[in-house]
Amino acid sequence: MSINRVVISGNLTRDAELRRTQSSMAILNMGVAVNDRRRNNQTGEWEDYANFVDCTMFGARAEAIANYLSKGTKVAIEGKLRWSQWERDGEKRSKLEVVVDEIEFMSNRNQDGGFQGGYQGGYQQAPATAPVIDASASVYDDDIPF
DSSP states (O other): OOOOOEEEEEEESSOOEEEEOTTOOEEEEEEEEEEEEEEOTTTOOEEEEEEEEEEEEESHHHHHHGGGOOTTOEEEEEEEEEEEEEEETTEEEEEEEEEEEEEEEOSOOOTTOOOOSOOSSSOOOOOOOOOOOOTTSOOOGGGSOO
């Protein structure tokens, strides 16, 4: 048995790029920077090192969110690894990328009113504000449903 699942969380390194195949299927490409913490052997201090991960999403969902993915947006991505190999100008090239199954915005709305939060496979509104709770009201164990 083998399992091919990847979960990453980080910031987009560039605006997402939407393109189409000849059969008009949407392909969304993005790069995500994921930090890795390591101790510096010389100073003994912990330092963050960036890893850059190429991610690709396909189909109608990719088209639906393309305009909301801009450089710096914090996202959580779940998907699977895919290794690709091709030849360009007589030189063999290859890359390892994440094929996105699920994506969730982890940033809030930006100042322009653009949507950056709560997407996970469908359109969801970000919560407006947290409800106000009157802390002076008493709560008894009988009021709790479990």
